[in-house]
Amino acid sequence: MLLEAPNWTFDGQALILNGDGRLWTLSLADRSLSEVPLTGVPALNNDHVLAPDGETIFLSADDGHIYRAPLAGGRGTRITDDDGCFHFLHGVSPDGEHLAYVGIEGGDFTRPGRLMTTASDGGAAATVDVGPGHCDGPEYSPDGTWLYLNTESFTMVPGHAQLGRVRPAAVSSSSS
Template sequence: MAPDGTGIFLSANDGHIYHALLGGGEGRRVTADDGFFHFLHGVSPDGGELAYVGIEAGNFTQPGRLLTLPAGGGPPSWFDTGDGHCDGPEYSPEGEWLWEH
């Protein structure tokens, strides 16, 4: 859910994350064209940040990478998770921690 309660964040079939308004209308893309598919997993408790997995387009055997992004859009932050596959990042209830499995 968006921090203002007017919409939701979702992963779409085109590989991007969107903010869709609950009242209808066209969704706003929040991820850039960076050569990756973006799979949303978590929204921070304050609604200001999104946690997702990025996988290089066309290379789904590559380990996913953990990223965060300001909910309003902007440059992502990348986290080094080693060589293992990253999936399911979520925030702790207070938003102090981000974990993945």
């Protein structure tokens, strides 16, 4: 099985991985691999981010949506709306209240991805303008005031992505 996208648990005792559309924990103490039993979440792609609480994980699924689930396993809940985009998660704000992702309109991978943010408990998404080129990998700065990403918007040569930083867009939660 191909295991991808390792994230350390906050205690440094394990890695969280994707493999075969499922989530796995690799214990470093005994080198055992165990599936994180999730329900209500379709097969996963390799995008996942641990929430700052260390008990929750945000996941991108093959259905194009982002989900939240307990890191120990259990029922996941969908966060993103049916807005015509595929949602590829990359970052969670330090306070755990916002997510940054790349939206691919209509699942058309010939079109550039757009930088998007949303509240981590759902609600309307906001687009962050980073220019016309494809962007990927948005991550919040440790203080949450910036999003760092790679983008082709700052170059005239296709395939030569540059690093950039922008302010996150303001979003509101579905519970407010």
